[in-house]
Amino acid sequence: MDRFVRRAMHIVCLLLVTLTTVGAAPVPALEVSFLAPGTGFTAERILAGEAAEHFESVPSADVVIMGKEPQWLRVVAHRDYPQQLAPNLVMTQPYRKAIEVWRPGDHVPLRRATYGADADLNHSTLFHVIPLPNGLRRGDVIYLRAKAVDVRPSRFTIESAAYVHRMDMTFGRARTFVLTSLSIVAVLALGFGVSLRQRGYAYLALTLAAQAVTLAIEGGEVRESSWLVSVAQDHRTNILLNTIATLASVRFLMFFLSIPPLQPRIAKVLNACSIVFLALIAVSTVHVWYASAMIGNVTLLVAIVSVFKAILHALHMRQREAFFLLLAWTPLMIVAAIRVGGLQGWLPIFDWVEFALPFTMTVGGLGLLFGMTDKLRQLRRENETARHRATHDGLTGVLTRSALDDAMQAAAEAAHATGRPLSVVFFDIDHFKRVNDDNGHATGDEVLRIVALRTLNRLRPFDVFGRYGGDEMLVGLPGATLDEAVLIAEHVRGAVSGSPISIDGRRLEIGISMGVAQLREGETLGALLRRADIALYQSKAQGRGRVTGCYLETPTQPFTA
Ligand SMILES: Nc1nc2c(ncn2[C@@H]2O[C@H](COP(=O)(O)OP(=O)(O)OP(=O)(O)O)[C@@H](O)[C@H]2O)c(=O)[nH]1
Known part of the structure; x- marks a missing residue:
């Protein structure tokens, strides 16, 4: 029995709570209504309350003010807002909207806009704020005349000064x-x-x-x-x-x-x-x-x-x-x-x-x-790749003919300007045609690659090295005299020909012939290269697999080192 009573009490309590909640369902604190267009009332008569029944209530809390022609709005309080709370009428979304507000008892309206003479500099532009220093009593009416070039709906609420201040700070931040x-x-x-x-x-x-x-x-x-x-x-x-x-x-x-x-x-x-x-x-x-x-x-x-x-x-x-x-x-x-x-x-x-x-x-x-x-x-990566492709030989990875010409021209100009020596070494692979014919073009390619690699390993970082054409290579040695260049060329030749090249299980003995020349005062790059080429020709003529230095000024008489 006790249990039954407890259950019944429980249900009654629940019902009571539900009913009170439903009964206390919030009545809108403010009612906003628009004056129907074309009623022809003057401002004085509207403010005197003569047009009250011509105002049409806005069903939702969000009010759309539309048009450059001023529209009249009427805001009625449905509860009391005591003076101590320092209440304010707040209108959200104030952008591109201008309003005039008559509070109860006002003869002159307060004007608000987001900027210009009517801007309220005491507040952020999060909302238009109309202070209500006398508070607002249930049934009080506030009249507004508003125009807008913005379609965003505004909401009208009454907020305490503390709330407005807090929101202003948040908005500002x-x-x-x-x-x-x-x-x-x-x-x-x-x-x-x-x-x-x-x-x-x-x-x-x-x-x-x-x-x-x-x-x-x-x-x-x-x-x-x-x-x-x-x-x-x-x-x-x-x-x-x-x-x-x-x-x-x-x-x-x-x-x-x-x-x-x-x-x-x-x-x-x-x-x-x-x-x-x-x-x-x-x-x-x-x-x-x-x-x-x-x-x-x-x-x-x-x-x-x-x-x-x-x-x-x-x-x-x-x-x-x-x-x-x-x-x-x-x-x-x-x-x-x-x-x-x-x-x-x-x-x-x-x-x-x-x-x-x-x-x-x-x-x-x-x-x-x-x-x-x-x-x-x-883009930079693509540019670098394109530039590298244009200046570097696809097979050997060393400079192409045109990039080589540019680099050698610059080196020759620098040598003339500074008086520092510059030497060049021309070389090509001996009987390379035979390498191709006996082993195939692909093996010939691999030989070219390995010769270039072995040469590169023997050079200094600032030396110039490239493929002049076919199996012919050119090395520029800034700062090297002819004797030093001949020595370097010998080292290169030793590196290239010192050990056989293994390709697909085959061991190929590769020899190279080299011609060396040093840039003379006032000499052009073309003349220097011609002398190195003649020295190379001399190496070939004298049995290949050797280095020849051009010690004479005239390009026609090279000497063997
Ligand atoms: N595999 C391969 N062969 C090439 C390439 N470019 C040129 N050649 C070949 O290299 C050979 C060059 O031969 P030459 O320099 O004229 O003669 P060589 O047989 O080397 O004889 P010498 O120079 O007199 O010792 C030719 O058979 C070309 O076809 C290349 O990129 N790859």
Whole structure:
């Protein structure tokens, strides 16, 4: 029985708690209503309460104020807000909205805007704040006249001074962090652009800087400077900033994704769009042309579709930069989608989105900065490979004929300028044709490779060495006199011919013949090489497998060492 009573008591208690909770379900603390358009009431009659029944209640807490024509709003308190709490009427999303507010008993309205003469510099631009020094009693009415060029819905609430202060501090900290980070990333990008002479960085810097300025204008940070305020209020500023940011980001993406060489047709479209944007910037600097917005939006649409196509193509081609782009933009796109969802009423409006949007912009900028650095590193690697391929022989890895000519020319000029000696050694493999004929061309290639390698191992790091053509090689020995060069040549010959070359189990005895000459005063490189060649010919003529130095000035009379 006891158990039964306890159970019954339990159920009754539960029912009571449920009923009290349902009974205490929050009645909206404020009721917001709009004056239906076209009622023709004057401000005096509205403020006198004569139009009260013409106001239509707004069902949700989020109120969309739309249009440059002022709209009347009526806010009615459904509970008391005592004076001691220092309550304030707070309106969120104040950007590009101007309001006039009549509190109970006011004859003159308080005006609020995010910047300009009506800006309330005591508060952040997170919301418009209307102090209610006398508190608010249940049934009190506040009238507002509002105009807006922004579609973001605003929420009206009554908040304590302490809450407003706390939110102002949080907002200020977040904005400072985001704007500083965005500016630092922009400056970094510009710094890289200047020091590395890469236009891509400059475009990125311009895009980020334009975004930072737009954010500072929209967020009201520019209120601190009267000059900036006048610039920010100028209608041209918004058009110019948006067009510059769009143009810079289009140019950046073209560079980043290498669109001109890889997708030339899309590059043509984007070039045309860039010209239109440039023209719009030029026109908008002096004059707000009525067709600017329309032309700008159409061009923007074409550019967006083209860039989107280019990104898809780059992703399809597994272009590394496209993945960087995806990574950098995904957070921004997600937050932007949540925001649009909220504006359209598909999703609830989250307050954090206003903080997250500039934050993801900064993260995106940083991601692209990393992406640019990665791209440049890749470009440099490709350039180095291409340069190496152009100057180095594919088979032996030593200098090609043309690179050899350049290096020898420089060495000869340096020798003439400093008076330091310079010698050259010409050599070729003895009976190389036979090596090819007896063992095959592939074995001949391997012999060439090993001869080059053995020679290289005997030379100093600053010596010049390359393949002059066929089986003929040339060595430049800066600082070496003829006697020293002949000695070095002997060492090389010993290294190459000292031990047989083993290829596929076969041992090949390889001999080389060498001709050495030292650069004489005023002598040209051509004449020096001719004398070394004659000395080489002398080695061949005298039985091969030897070094001959050219001791006479005339190229016709070489001497055997
Ligand atoms: N395997 C191979 N052979 C080459 C290459 N370039 C040139 N040759 C061959 O090298 C040979 C050069 O022969 P020559 O220098 O004219 O004559 P040699 O047989 O070496 O005779 P001597 O120079 O008089 O001792 C030719 O048979 C060319 O076909 C190459 O890159 N690889």
